Amino acid sequence: MDKLIQITSGRGPLECQWVVAKVLKVFLDETKNDNIDYEIIHRENGDENLTLKSVTILLKGKNLNEFLKTWLGSICWTGKSTFRKLHKRSNWFIGIFELEGLEKIDFNEKDIQFQTTRSQGSGGQNVNKVNTAVRATHLPTGQSVFVQDSRSQLENKKLSITRLKEKVTGIYIQQLEKRMQETWNNHLQVQRGNPIRTFSGTDFKKNYQEKSFKKQRNQLKNELKNYKNDLN
Secondary structure (H helix, E strand, O other), X not given: OEEEEEEEOOOOOHHHHHHHHHHHHHHHHHHHHOOOEEEEEEEEEOOOOOOEEEEEEEEEOOOHHXXXXXXXXXXXXXXXXXXXXOOOOOEEEEEEEEOOOOOOOOOOHHHEEEEEEOXXXXXXXXXXXXXXXXXXXXXXXXXXXXXOOOOOHHHHHHHHHHHHHHHHHHHHHHHHHHHHHHHHXXXXXXXXXXXXXXXXXXXXXXXEEEOOOHHHHHHHHHHHHHHHHHHO
């Protein structure tokens, strides 16, 4: 199972960008503990060092739905701004969303069509008379590259695969950025007042509260049980 997740400060100020960077570390630590593989697909740096406006992560694992139940939604950090010490605000919100409906381009070398030709321009006898240049085309996307760096056809073929993969991946990143922008425009007014998690202090790992009603449910069960005993 794969999931594409975005952690974002939305249109929040610098403090929210700082929270994104801190929450990212906690998030990735928990994925490791739950044996979930991750790949950071895209990140947008914040306005200051050690801050992030957003980061998009590809998750792979068996229990993603259960894991994400404790993460998807708004995240609140409670604390005083380190950037504006006189600022009165103490609650800072970011959002974690799932990006749906975006199919990742799977790059497979079997989908590449190779054509060899003579290299273009000057470069010696071998360049002009032997088919050492390579044009590689990724059939699913139609993207192609032309490589003539080496006098070895094999080396040019290896280079063409690398460069074609980068080009095809670039298309995916462009699609992703477009989807991210749509997300920002449509529902990135991060919901406040009902966070899925609340952090406090600078040690995010040890100071977070997970939204859960388990304690309240158990308390209610005990109260009902005592009530029944009183009736009997």
